[in-house]
Amino acid sequence: xxxxxxxxxxxxxxxxxxxxxxxxxxxxxxxxxxxxxxxxxxxxxxxxxxxxxxxxxxxxxxxxxxxxxxxxxxxxxxxxxxxxxxxxxxxxxxxxxxxxxxxxxxxxxxxxxxxxxxxxxxxxxxxxxxxxxxxxxxxxxxxxxxxxxxxxxxxxxxxxxxxxxxxxxxxxxxxxxxxxxxxxxxxxxxxxxxxxxxxxxxxxxxxxxxxxxxxxxxxxxxxxxxxxxxxxxxxxxxxxxxxxxxxxxxxxxxxxxxxxxxxxxxxxxxxxxxxxxxxxxxxxxxxxxxxxx
Amino acid sequence: xxxxxxxxxxxxxxxxxxxxxxxxxxxxxxxxxxxxxxxxxxxxxxxxxxxxxxxxxxxxxxxxxxxxxxxxxxxxxxxxxxxxxxxxxxxxxxxxxxxxxxxxxxxxxxxxxxxxxxxxxxxxxxxxxxxxxxxxxxxxxxxxxxxxxxxxxxxxxxxxxxxxxxxxxxxxxxxxxxxxxxxxxxxxxxxxxxxxxxxxxxxxxxxxxxxxxxxxxxxxxxxxxxxxxxxxxxxxxxxxxxxxxxxxxxxxxxxxxxxxxxxxxxxxxxxxxxxxxxxxxxxxxxxxxxxxxxxxxxxxxxxxxxxxxxxxxxxxxxxxxxxxxxxxxxxxxxxxxxxxxxxxxxxxxxxxxxxxxxxxxxxxxxxxxxxxxxxxxxxxxxxxxxxxxxxxxxxxxxxxxxxxxxxxxxxxxxxxxxxxxxxxxxxxxxxx
Numbered sequence: 064x065x066x067x068x069x070x071x072x073x074x075x076x077x078x079x080x081x082x083x084x085x086x087x088x089x090x091x092x093x094x095x096x097x098x099x100x101x102x103x104x105x106x107x108x109x110x111x112x113x114x115x116x117x118x119x120x121x122x123x124x125x126x127x128x129x130x131x132x133x134x135x136x137x138x139x140x141x142x143x144x145x146x147x148x149x150x151x152x153x154x155x156x157x158x159x160x161x162x163x164x165x166x167x168x169x170x171x172x173x174x175x176x177x178x179x180x181x182x183x184x185x186x187x188x189x190x191x192x193x194x195x196x197x198x199x200x201x202x203x204x205x206x207x208x209x210x211x212x213x214x215x216x217x218x219x220x221x222x223x224x225x226x227x228x229x230x231x232x233x234x235x236x237x238x239x240x241x242x243x244x245x246x247x248x249x250x251x252x253x254x255x256x257x258x259x260x261x262x263x264x265x266x267x268x269x270x271x272x273x274x275x276x277x278x279x280x281x282x283x284x285x286x287x288x289x290x291x292x293x294x295x296x297x298x299x300x301x302x303x304x305x306x307x308x309x310x311x312x313x314x315x316x317x318x319x320x321x322x323x324x325x326x327x328x329x330x331x332x333x334x335x336x337x338x339x340x341x342x343x344x345x346x347x348x349x350x351x352x353x354x355x356x
Numbered sequence: 357x358x359x360x361x362x363x364x365x366x367x368x369x370x371x372x373x374x375x376x377x378x379x380x381x382x383x384x385x386x387x388x389x390x391x392x393x394x395x396x397x398x399x400x401x402x403x404x405x406x407x408x409x410x411x412x413x414x415x416x417x418x419x420x421x422x423x424x425x426x427x428x429x430x431x432x433x434x435x436x437x438x439x440x441x442x443x444x445x446x447x448x449x450x451x452x453x454x455x456x457x458x459x460x461x462x463x464x465x466x467x468x469x470x471x472x473x474x475x476x477x478x479x480x481x482x483x484x485x486x487x488x489x490x491x492x493x494x495x496x497x498x499x500x501x502x503x504x505x506x507x508x509x510x511x512x513x514x515x516x517x518x519x520x521x522x523x524x525x526x527x528x529x530x531x532x533x534x535x536x537x538x539x540x541x542x543x544x545x546x547x548x549x550x551x552x553x554x555x556x557x558x559x560x561x562x563x564x565x566x567x568x569x570x571x572x573x574x575x576x577x578x579x580x581x582x583x584x585x586x587x588x589x590x591x592x593x594x595x596x597x598x599x600x601x602x603x604x605x606x607x608x609x610x611x612x613x614x615x616x617x618x619x620x621x622x623x624x625x626x627x628x629x630x631x632x633x634x635x636x637x638x639x640x641x642x643x644x645x646x647x648x649x650x651x652x653x654x655x656x657x658x659x660x661x662x663x664x665x666x667x668x669x670x671x672x673x674x675x676x677x678x679x680x681x682x683x684x685x686x687x688x689x690x691x692x693x694x695x696x697x698x699x700x701x702x703x704x705x706x707x708x709x710x711x712x713x714x715x716x717x718x719x720x721x722x723x724x725x726x727x728x729x730x731x732x733x734x735x736x737x738x739x740x741x742x743x744x745x746x747x748x749x750x751x752x753x754x755x756x757x758x759x760x761x762x763x764x765x766x767x768x769x770x771x772x773x774x775x776x777x778x779x780x781x782x783x784x785x786x787x788x
Binding site for chain 2: 089091094
């Protein structure tokens with residue numbers, strides 16, 4: 064490759080910004096462009112890995128850096144990146160960034176209706192509705208800090224996460240971790256977005272590559288869609304009640320909805336969890352990249 | 357030798373997003389970011405003269421698409437017209453398909469130059485007469501009136517695409533057409549709007565395994581069972597609809613191995629194909645990626661038969677072009693009527709023509725400052741490095757905001773339409 068290490072770092076930050084700004088673009092996320100951007104990210108990361116293959120002893124130094132910063136901040140930043148990537152991988156239909164997006168709990172103890180990924184249903188759930196598990200899950204992390212205590216599983220590719228609030232144990236397998244992207248009703252200073260569950264490997268810390276950028280600004284935070292700014296129906300939507308959703312479509316009618324749903328239900332309802340591609344965030348390539356600067 | 361006529365006018369803020377001649381070349385349709393379609397009609401002055409000059413004037417303007425809001429996904433749908441494709445003319449009216457990201461519409465453009473007069477029951481202003489006052493009957497007659505061009509939507513093909521539509525292509529059977537988005541291609545019948553057949557689906561079961569998207573698709577000009585689609589990985593797949601209902605398995609795969617010495621962070625981006633066009637004779641197809649145009653023989657899959665560098669001097673600037681998003685620009689390409697010349701756009705309002713037979717190419721500029729009406733266009737040259745000669749333009753002084761993404765060539769004559777950001781230029785080859 065022609066570019067030097069500094070350009071690769073620059074590319075990473077530029078690429079992440081592009082992914083971030085694509086969430087707010089009119090017309091929805093452009094799948095093609097974002098896919099190409101992830102290729103640049105991958106190439107830049109591979110470049111770092113090839114540059115730092117021999118420097119294994121630096122991981123200890125890296126942990127010191129992490130300790131100084133504080134775990135909480137790490138989680139926030141990585142949560143932001145997780146959210147970004149989640150949006151990309153899970154919102155291929157082009158849901159805009161300020162649309163409420165709920166990750167379902169991948170947990171043993173909770174009922175199945177939590178699993179619904181209907182973004183607009185989440186958006187329409189008012190704060191007071193405590194009957195829907197989805198809303199409760201989302202709002203809980205705005206109210207409390209329910210950070211997980213990671214428990215390393217015996218298997219190398221499995222992690223077990225304990226939710227401090229619900230005392231639910233979640234097992235993450237095969238390098239994928241499940242994160243819940245939660246929007247907040249209030250915007251704290253800095254507009255941080257929290258990730259509910261974070262998988263932590265005690266051998267090294269996962270840090271957002273943007274972490275070391277000098278002009279790191281506040282992440283745009285997803286906000287709850289209120290009735291004021293959304294032209295959609297004000298009534299509550301039960302994510303499992305499709306007939307309510309039909310009413311939102313208005314004059315389009317049932318046939319339009321059904322034919323559209325057939326191509327889109329897979330997006331909205333099929334998956335129970337959001338999985339994030341692991342390679343971008345973890346892997347020794349990133350940690351070594353941080354150490355280099 | 358080209359003469360210039362500037363058509364869309366000064367100061368318009370509409371960004372042209374597609375340009376397409378109809379099958380006779382008499383009509384030229386443009387679509388813009390605001391969802392409008394403007395159709396120009398050719399009026400030939402004295403075609404019998406050796407130096408005839410064609411003039412394209414506005415024929416019809418209509419709002420094809422409006423911005424929409426998808427309530428279910430909380431997503432705004434842009435009204436920008438991504439593609440226009442004309443149907444072959446069957447009767448007095450003209451038909452075209454126009455599409456935005458989600459919805460395809462069939463428009464009928466018809467002329468009205470007569471109106472009926474002499475109703476028995478109605479006055480001229482439309483008021484109904486008292487039947488008791490009618491003493492005699494007459495036959496209404498059609499009398500001439502000023503030409504009125506009407507555009508009316510005849511079909512709306514909606515709700516079949518989850519992702520953004522990038523292509524539409526009318527089949528040679530004149531009954532069906534395809535529409536392609538990032539991951540799927542659907543086959544429609546022009547008469548049927550409430551269903552379509554999915555003929556290509558490259559969506560992986562797990563979206564994290566996504567590695568490529570569909571970037572363009574087109575039906576073969578003569579074989580109604582054959583179509584091609586290009587991908588972001590630089591491959592083109594030719595599919596035969598007779599082989600199976602779902603054409604996920606291609607009949608042919610066209611791919612050129614990457615030159616490892618050119619490998620960079622941006623290799624994937626610049627190899628993504630932005631346009632694919634069959635030649636008129638159906639034996640070749642042309643693809644456009646970021647830096648080059650390639651001509652493929654349909655009988656040879658492992659490499660193109662011709663490759664033309666559009667702006668190779670940009671290869672060293674890819675990092676900046678990535679930063680300012682220009683590297684994602686999707687340039688189109690087109691053939692001339694007899695497939696001897698291909699054309700595509702570039703930056704600084706430059707466009708390039710490659711003469712396949714004579715193995716020569718030319719760079720021309722579409723701009724007000726550099727050409728007056730009826731003036732012959734001067735070839736331009738970009739200085740890649742070293743000493744800049746007189747009249748050459750250095751790479752660093754190119755204006756990357758002035759890009760020509762959309763060009764079209766008259767199906768028979770040497771008339772081309774070139775769209776800058778919000779102006780349309782029509783150039784004609786001076787016939788000697």
